[in-house]
Amino acid sequence: MALYHEVHGPADGETVLLSSGLGGSAAFWQPQIPALVEAGYRVVGYDQRGTGRSPGTLPAPYSIAHMAQDVVEVMDATGTTRCHLMGHALGGLVGLQLALDAPERIASLVLVNAWSQPNPHSARCFDARLALLGALGPRAYVEAQPIFLYPAAWAAAHADKVQAEVDHAFAHFPGEATMRARIAALRAFDVDARLGEIDVPALVMGAMDDTLVPWTCSRRLAEGLPHATLDLIPHGGHAHSATTAAAFNDCVRSFLARASHSVTAS
Structure with a gap:
């Protein structure tokens, strides 16, 4: 089944x-789409298989390679x-995998709170989330989600927005089997030894107060990728593309302008 996209x-961007x-x-990127379009880019968003407007059964065992x-x-x-x-996070893993599997399709990568190999802290977070899902069901799972996405002060100041996102996530929950398969795929991902192949x-963007993914994972990506720029901010949380959108967008557009010039020059 074709994925929603x-x-x-502009068609020529x-x-x-x-x-x-x-x-x-795709709705996750609402804070970025207008800024990218304004800068002249053609922007493609999609709902990943088994989520949102792209329903479907996932192959087993499911992997990041399938997502790529x-x-x-x-x-x-x-x-x-x-x-x-x-x-973003899992989406960054997809980008890394695609850069390895089909490098001719990738001009550059923006990796937001992503990682190259498993780490014990994120594993503990996913264990807790899966335990909630198994014991109490989808409602408890999505109610806990903002704890891992946002800084506490930001979530408190935007309580109505956060609750609306939670209610939407519950209404569109993809099902326990799909969620477990997606989490298993990201937990199995490990391309650390191959980062040097990504040319x-x-x-590499990270927030140092990310509750889910240690910022040191971003540092490791920047160390391992041959042509990486590391952008770390002290506050913003796992979803700092939303909580610090203006600064985030400025950083991305500046990088893309440099990357586009590099591609043109080569």
């Missing part, structure tokens, strides 16, 4: 493809030969 901006985190929805192949399908469906891929410009 949407295209924004360089393409930025947006790959979301565990939630899988789905990106190729979206690119083919939208007539996209090559893209700048921006991925494209990369912007």
Whole structure:
């Protein structure tokens, strides 16, 4: 079944493809899409297989490589030969995998609170989330989600927005089997030994108060990728693309301008 996708901006602009985190929805990138379009980019968003408007059964055992192949399908469906891929967390893993599997399709990577190998802290967080899901069901799982996404003060100051997101996530929950398969895929991901093979410009973005993914994972990515720029901020949480959107967008647009110039020059 074809994946839901949407295209924004000028048809002749360089393409930025947006790959979301565990939630899988293109809507995660609402704070970024207008800024990218204003900068002249053609923006492609999609709902990942088994989530949102892309229902379907996942292959077993499910892997990040399957998700990377789905990106190729979206690119083919939208007539996209090559893209700048921006991925958040799980979406960043998809970008890394695609850069290894089909390097000719990737012009640059923006990796937001992503990682190259498992770590014990994130494993503990996922164990707790899966325990909630198994013992108490989807409602408890999605009610806990903001704890891992946002800084406490930001979540308290935006309580109505956060609750609306929780209610939406519950209404569109993909099912326990799908969620467990997606989490298992990201927990199994390990390309740390292959980072040196990824020969494209990369912007590695991390928030040092991320509750789910230690900022040291971003530092490790920047150390291992041959052409990486590391952007660390002290506050913003796991979803700092939303909590610090203006600064985040400025950083991304500046990187993309440099990456585009590099691609043109080569």
